[in-house]
Amino acid sequence: MDKNQTEKVNLLIIGSGPAGYTAAIYAARANLKPVLYQGIQPGGQLTITTDVENYPGFPDGIQGPELMVHFEKQAQRMGADIRYGLATKVDLSARPYKVWIDEEKIIEAESIIISTGASAKxxxxxxxxxxxxxxxxxxxxxxxxxxxxxxxxxxxxxxxxxxxxxxxxxxxxxxxxxxxxxxxxxxxxxxxxxxxxxxxxxxxxxxxxxxxxxxxxxxxxxxxxxxxxxxxxxxxxxxxAIGHTPNSDIFKGVIDMDEAGYIKTIPGSSKTNVEGVFAAGDVQDKIYRQAVTAAGSGCMAALDAERYLSEKGIH
The missing domain is CATH 3.50.50.60 (FAD/NAD(P)-binding domain)
Structure with missing residues (x-):
């Protein structure tokens, strides 16, 4: 592989729903210079909904795709590097962790936030x-x-x-x-x-x-x-209401999951079983599955990542 196809980053965010974008907002404000790859469905499940009336701050409601455009613009304004691309393979055996994007480029990341969401069946x-x-x-x-x-x-x-x-x-x-x-x-x-x-x-x-x-x-x-x-x-x-499938396949065998494929996090945090790898949103939440709870867990993941990188002397 050509060396210039490898890039080093402090924090890689995989996925671009409310969890991923919120993580990007918080991480960018903390000067972590996060890189976010949007995945196969930029904006996540909200992009296939119409009226959203239960997201706080929009008294007249808002269209799902429009809400996600707001999320993305806010993350960009804070300085997040948002890119098209799909994570296709990971190697979490040693830091920096390696993530393949579109099977072409390798991102070497000191920390990762997984916010790949879930897909309704x-x-x-x-x-x-x-x-x-x-x-x-x-x-x-x-x-x-x-x-x-x-x-x-x-x-x-x-x-x-x-x-x-x-x-x-x-x-x-x-x-x-x-x-x-x-x-x-x-x-x-x-x-x-x-x-x-x-x-x-x-x-x-x-x-x-x-x-x-x-x-x-x-x-x-x-x-x-x-x-x-x-x-x-x-x-x-x-x-x-026949179930959801968490988008966690590329992490199987590496990140601890339940029998349905939802990523397990340490209660009260976004931490996974792999140090420096965090999970937020519907990929780890099979109970609430709301935009507002996903956004909240994205905030948690960014704060957890910032503390982790600070303790490692990287940030």
Whole structure:
């Protein structure tokens, strides 16, 4: 490899959602000269949402992509070096740590903040992608508010799906819950709560045949996978709650993770099991998964990195 394709930095931030950009803002203000690579989806999951009404500081709400442009501009104004590129491989066996960008360039970093996020799992039907942000959502807490007093559907059978169905039941007139098998995977207590909520209707052995609507969601066609019978149910919102996949593959076998691939951090910090490597945002948070909590953990990671580099005499 040509030597000029290797670059040394104090702090490398991998990922550019609320966690990555907030880490960049704090790190740049601390004069760490952070380099941030945006990854495959600059701005993260908020770039595929429309109205964001629960991020503090925007009383009239803001569009998700616009909010992430604000984040990026603020990080740049503070002096963060923000670049296009995808981290494709890492070597964390010795400092400085090596990270390959687009399989071409090597960044040698004294410290790393992993803020690669998580990706929602989808059903992969055409209408779901076409109406994403126009009635289709993967986050009831984010978007349920827009469907107050309306009928909605939710797909999923685990604890998250049960929690989101219960959340929606407090806002919406009726919640139609589609479950692929004849039982739920959720814990017994969550199942009981769902079954005892009068405005949640469960469709067993049922799958989404199609989400109906030209420009916004108008109905869902549900197919019973035992009888083949199809039924159309009028709805305004369609929620997918079949899980998330943390974007942590390149760190497998090196960084401690749980069985689902979420990076483990030391409680009360952003520290991972590798000294000088920190994790923030949805790649390490499977509970809250909100923009504001991701931003908060990005702040923590930058402060942890600054203390680490200071203790090492690098900063």
């Amino acid at each position: 989808w059903l992969n039907i055409e209408s779901e992608q076409r109406l994403n942000g126009y009635g289709v959502s993967a986050c009831a807490v984010c978007d349920g508010f827009f469907f107050r007093g309306k009928d909605v559907a939710i797909v999923g059978a685990g604890d998250t799906a049960a929690e989101e169905a219960l959340y929606l039941s407090k806002l919406c007139t009726n919640v139609h819950m589609l479950i692929r098998r004849d039982e739920m995977r959720a814990s017994k207590v969550m199942q009981d709560r769902v079954k005892n909520t009068p405005n949640i209707k469960i469709y067993w052995n049922s799958e989404t045949d199609e989400i109906l609507g030209e420009k916004t969601v108008e109905a869902v066609r549900i197919k019973n996978n035992q009888s083949g019978e199809k039924v159309e149910v009028p709805i305004k919102g369609f929620f997918v």
